Amino acid sequence: MTIEELRQIAETERAVQKKYPHRVHVCTAASCLSCGSGEVREALQREVAESGMRNEVLVKGVGCMGLCSAGPLVGVETEGRFYANVKPQDAPELLRHLDTGSETLETCPPGMPFFERQTRIVLENSGRIDPERIEDYIANQGYVALVTAITELTPHEIVAQIIASGLRGRGGAGYPTGLKWSTVAKTGEQEKYVICNADEGDPGAFMDRAVMESDPHRVLEGMIIAAYAVGAQKGFIYVRAEYPLAMQRLKIAIRQAERLGLLGSNICHTRFSFHLDLRLGGGAFVCGEETALIASVEGQRGMPRPRPPYPAEEGLWGCPTLINNVETFANVAPILRHGPQWFAAIGTEKSKGTKVFALAGRVNHNGLIEVPMGIRLHEIIYEIGGGIPEGKRFKAVQTGGPSGGCIPESQIDSPVDYESLAKIGSIMGSGGMIVMDETSCMVDVAKYFMEFCMSESCGKCIPCRAGTQQMYQLLEKITAGEATDADLALLEELCELLKNTSLCGLGQSAPNPVVTTLRYFREEYDAHIGGRGCAAGVCKATGKKADKQELPA
Amino acid sequence: MFMQTYLAPLAPPSADKRWKTVEATARRYGREPHALIETLHTVQETFGYLNESALRFVAAALRVPLSRVYGVATFYHFFTLKPNGKHSCVVCTGTACYIKGAAGLLAAIEKSRGIKQGETTADNELSLITARCLGSCALAPAAVLDGAVIGKVGPEELVTRIQKEISP
Numbered sequence: 001m002t003i004e005e006l007r008q009i010a011e012t013e014r015a016v017q018k019k020y021p022h023r024v025h026v027c028t029a030a031s032c033l034s035c036g037s038g039e040v041r042e043a044l045q046r047e048v049a050e051s052g053m054r055n056e057v058l059v060k061g062v063g064c065m066g067l068c069s070a071g072p073l074v075g076v077e078t079e080g081r082f083y084a085n086v087k088p089q090d091a092p093e094l095l096r097h098l099d100t101g102s103e104t105l106e107t108c109p110p111g112m113p114f115f116e117r118q119t120r121i122v123l124e125n126s127g128r129i130d131p132e133r134i135e136d137y138i139a140n141q142g143y144v145a146l147v148t149a150i151t152e153l154t155p156h157e158i159v160a161q162i163i164a165s166g167l168r169g170r171g172g173a174g175y176p177t178g179l180k181w182s183t184v185a186k187t188g189e190q191e192k193y194v195i196c197n198a199d200e201g202d203p204g205a206f207m208d209r210a211v212m213e214s215d216p217h218r219v220l221e222g223m224i225i226a227a228y229a230v231g232a233q234k235g236f237i238y239v240r241a242e243y244p245l246a247m248q249r250l251k252i253a254i255r256q257a258e259r260l261g262l263l264g265s266n267i268c269h270t271r272f273s274f275h276l277d278l279r280l281g282g283g284a285f286v287c288g289e290e291t292a293l294i295a296s297v298e299g300q301r302g303m304p305r306p307r308p309p310y311p312a313e314e315g316l317w318g319c320p321t322l323i324n325n326v327e328t329f330a331n332v333a334p335i336l337r338h339g340p341q342w343f344a345a346i347g348t349e350k351s352k353g354t355k356v357f358a359l360a361g362r363v364n365h366n367g368l369i370e371v372p373m374g375i376r377l378h379e380i381i382y383e384i385g386g387g388i389p390e391g392k393r394f395k396a397v398q399t400g401g402p403s404g405g406c407i408p409e410s411q412i413d414s415p416v417d418y419e420s421l422a423k424i425g426s427i428m429g430s431g432g433m434i435v436m437d438e439t440s441c442m443v444d445v446a447k448y449f450m451e452f453c454m455s456e457s458c459g460k461c462i463p464c465r466a467g468t469q470q471m472y473q474l475l476e477k478i479t480a481g482e483a484t485d486a487d488l489a490l491l492e493e494l495c496e497l498l499k500n501t502s503l504c505g506l507g508q509s510a511p512n513p514v515v516t517t518l519r520y521f522r523e524e525y526d527a528h529i530g531g532r533g534c535a536a537g538v539c540k541a542t543g544k545k546a547d548k549q550e551l552p553a
Numbered sequence: 554m555f556m557q558t559y560l561a562p563l564a565p566p567s568a569d570k571r572w573k574t575v576e577a578t579a580r581r582y583g584r585e586p587h588a589l590i591e592t593l594h595t596v597q598e599t600f601g602y603l604n605e606s607a608l609r610f611v612a613a614a615l616r617v618p619l620s621r622v623y624g625v626a627t628f629y630h631f632f633t634l635k636p637n638g639k640h641s642c643v644v645c646t647g648t649a650c651y652i653k654g655a656a657g658l659l660a661a662i663e664k665s666r667g668i669k670q671g672e673t674t675a676d677n678e679l680s681l682i683t684a685r686c687l688g689s690c691a692l693a694p695a696a697v698l699d700g701a702v703i704g705k706v707g708p709e710e711l712v713t714r715i716q717k718e719i720s721p
Contacts, residue, residue: 031689034702068691203647206688241594241631242687280594282629283685299589300621301628358690360649366691398648432690434648448651452685458628 001261001268003147006138009260013139020058022098025075027127029064029213030245031206036088037072043088044074047095057095063214065127067114069366075127076101082108082115113383114365119346119372121354122330126214126368131249134256137217143262145336146221150228150268158229158336159185165340166352167332171197171288171325172400172429173505174351174418180322183312184230187320194227194235194274195316195323197293201240201285202401203452205432207356208326210368212239212246215330216253220276222329224263225336227274230322235274236297240281250278285402285456288430289504290315290323292458303458304504325430327356347373351417361398361434364389371416378412381435392437396520400429402449402456403509405516406442425516427509441536442521443528446514447475453510464507467498471514478528481541488525492518566606571599575607579614586617589625593632602636630685638673638680640718642698642711647686649693654708658694659683661708662715678719 017023026032026041044059065073070084076098083094084106093102101107108115120126129136137143149158163178184192196219200208212219223235239247254276257263265273279297286292287302294316296302315321331353335343344352351373357380360366364386371380377397381387388394396406405426407414414420418428436445454468474491477483495511495518502508518525528534533542565572578595582588592615596607603626612619626632642662646655659670662681666674673680689695692704696711698718703711 030702031691031704034689034692034695034704068689071691200688201685203651203686204649204690205686206690209688242684280591281631282590282594282625283631284629285685296590297587299585299587299591299617299625301624360690360693361652366649366693401648432648434652434690436652440652445652448648 001143001147003144003151006143006147009135010139010141013135017058017139020056021078022057023077024057024059024094024098025062025065025077025127026059027063027065027071027073027075028061028131029068029210030243031064031068032071032073033245035071037086039088040072040074040086040091043091044095047091051092051095053095057098060130061132062128063126063131064123064210064368066118066123066369067108067365067367070106070108077128081110084108114367114369114386117379117384118370119354120370121334121343121346122211122218122327122356123214123368123370124334125218126210129215131214131216132252134217134253134260137215141337142217142333143221145333146225146262147268149225149336150270150272155185155229155231158225161336161340162229162332165335165343166350167328167335167343168351168418169325170327170331170355170430172403172427174428177324177328180312180324181226181230183310184232184320184322187313189231191234191317191319192230192232193316193319193321194223194230194232195293195297195321196223196235196237196326196329197288197290197323198237198239198243198246198326199281199287199293200243200326200430201288201456202403202430202432204358204360204398204401204434205430206358207368207431209240209243209246210358211326211330211356212243213249216246216249217257218330218333219250219326220253220257220263222324222332223276224257224267224274225332226322226324226329228267228272230320232322233273233275235276236279236316237276238279238281238287238293238297241283247278247280254278284458285452286458286504286506289506292504293323294321301458303460304506306503327431348415348417350419355416355428355431357431357433359385359433359435362388362392362437362439363435373417374415376413376415377407380416380433381412385435388435388437392439394435395438395440396436396442396445398426398434398436398445398513399432400427400512401432402452403427403505403512404429404432405512406436406445406520407516408520410520425512425519427512439536439538441479441534441538442517442524443475443479443534444536444538446517447472447479449513450475450510453506457506457510461501461503461507463498463501464503464510467494467502467507468510470494471498471511475514478525479534479539479541481528481531481533481539483529485529488529566610572610574599575610576614579611584615586615589615589617589622590629593622593626597632602633604634604636635673637682638677640678640699640715641680641682642696642715643682643684643687644670645687645689645693645695645697646683647688647690647693649690650686650695653693655694657708658696658706658711661712665712666715679715
């Protein structure tokens with residue numbers, strides 16, 4: 001493959017698509033598919049064929065459009081209109097009014113902040129291209145960065161560009177990506193691996209899944225460039241077993257890339273070869289930790305080991321291994337295409353670029369959003385998310401899943417970047433963002449996450465294995481209204497202990513939901529303990545029951 | 554002597570043709586021990602669960618100790634050592650579903666069918682399973698009934714759907 005051949009494929013594909021005066025996009029990502037978008041697509045195609053519009057209307061299955069709660073979504077690309085909650089029987093009406101727009105069908109209002117307020121880099125093709133056709137990706141600048149990088153740049157120059165861009169790991173911890181790449185690159189000429197961490201285990205997070213389902217080639221392109229830059233010959237994508245559609249689309253993408261000589265032996269007729277394989281996870285949250293993930297790829301129980309040595313020096317089968325998250329790899333091609341300065345201009349001083357969030361919970365617009373770093377939390381919740389439904393009061397927003405924290409209303413003006421979120425006790429995490437209103441009890445939420453960490457603890461180190469159990473029991477006691485102040489003191493002590501002595505990130509960050517709820521919602525803990533019960537009415541603790549217990553004493 | 558028992562029994566546990574699929578996965582990875590999880594996935598996909606003879610067969614096919622196979626099979630939540638009922642209902646208990654009422658869904662099924670999460674009804678009709686997160690958070694609360702995702706579902710609706718699925 002040369003840059004000229006790539007241009008030809010792109011031009012042919014663009015010409016084919018331009019032939020149609022109307023292009024109708026149907027979302028075929030997992031969320032819309034589960035609402036029946038597959039049937040909608042078939043109905044539209046049938047209607048087009050029956051009404052003789054075959055040369056006028058192109059019905060295309062595309063990736064996630066973002067507003068998952070209003071699915072199935074259909075977009076009329078040529079007119080810039082979105083229809084929500086489309087049913088198969090709506091097909092004739094929709095196709096009759098392609099120019100003017102239907103008045104009876106539900107549409108998303110034009111200029112809706114949910115779409116307008118986003119900055120799309122990772123998701124630029126998502127909802128626009130057919131994820132199962134490599135030609136469509138190439139027609140949208142796909143693989144240009146790869147072919148240019150391999151034929152014109154040295155590995156050293158690529159690493160330098162990634163460093164200059166200021167890109168940081170999107171898996172949660174925010175380690176500088178360029179630094180990681182250069183560490184692996186510096187290990188000299190030997191067997192090396194590149195692994196894509198697609199084990200999106202956080203409950204409430206579905207960003208990586210959407211990227212893989214909507215634009216799988218973008219992930220492959222990032223990985224191949226990374227492999228060239230660090231000198232790796234083999235790579236793995238470690239996908240959750242719960243994501244069969246993502247798996248299937250990645251498989252198709254790998255086959256297509258291999259057929260065009262963009263993956264496999266002698267890529268672009270050079271000496272560089274890179275082979276890619278998929279690995280299916282087994283539903284263990286701890287496998288998101290890089291050393292546990294490596295153990296799992298090796299076919300073992302996913303248990304972490306102490307670091308150092310870091311995987312960048314000693315990883316898969318003892319070889320230097322580069323592990324990055326799906327979203328991190330998805331950022332690579334745009335950075336090389338537009339230059340590191342362009343990327344570094346977006347975001348804040350220390351957190352560059354954009355971040356994809358899965359916005360869900362008690363908020364009007366649920367779905368996938370991509371925003372520049374540094375955006376305020378209230379902009380995300382009230383402008384993009386459209387506020388809290390049913391006139392309820394906002395209580396907290398949870399970021400970072402079981403390793404993150406609950407952010408209260410008083411901190412809602414805080415900017416979203418790695419440092420600011422850490423300052424208020426939470427973490428950026430992989431991008432799950434769950435909004436909660438007054439119907440949620442924060443002690444109960446802390447208990448929920450502790451239960452999660454307890455059952456997901458791999459059992460290797462004692463602080464995590466026994467500590468999460470103890471903390472869960474204390475929280476159980478509090479929510480039942482049977483706890484004392486001494487229990488609360490013990491809970492706080494255990495928070496410190498787990499944080500300081502656990503082996504891996506799971507145990508070290510497991511107390512975070514408890515720590516943040518204690519910091520911002522202490523009155524709720526006090527109410528449960530002091531006999532005033534659970535204000536949200538979620539827990540067993542009721543005012544009366546606690547009173548009765550106090551009487552004999 | 555030890556090596557012989559360790560390598561010998563490569564014949565599938567039964568004449569069932571589905572073992573060929575399992576064999577194929579093991580072969581595709583050159584019977585390397587690192588293919589253990591992949592091979593177990595194939596077994597579960599074709600047979601629905603992992604029983605003892607399957608674990609023994611995989612151990613022999615990949616030349617790994619049975620203890621390691623058992624360790625891996627019990628470590629990962631995705632693998633199950635018991636067969637499921639004829640129908641299965643997976644209730645998502647991810648954060649978004651949790652705050653939007655996943656507990657209510659579980660309670661409704663428990664009440665109508667008399668089974669708790671992880672259990673199968675006595676008549677082997679329904680298994681109730683929970684998932685950590687299905688990734689369908691925008692459709693919370695969500696459940697999967699025999700492979701089909703049902704989003705924004707209420708307790709009563711889910712119970713009716715289950716009834717329809719079992720006796721249409």
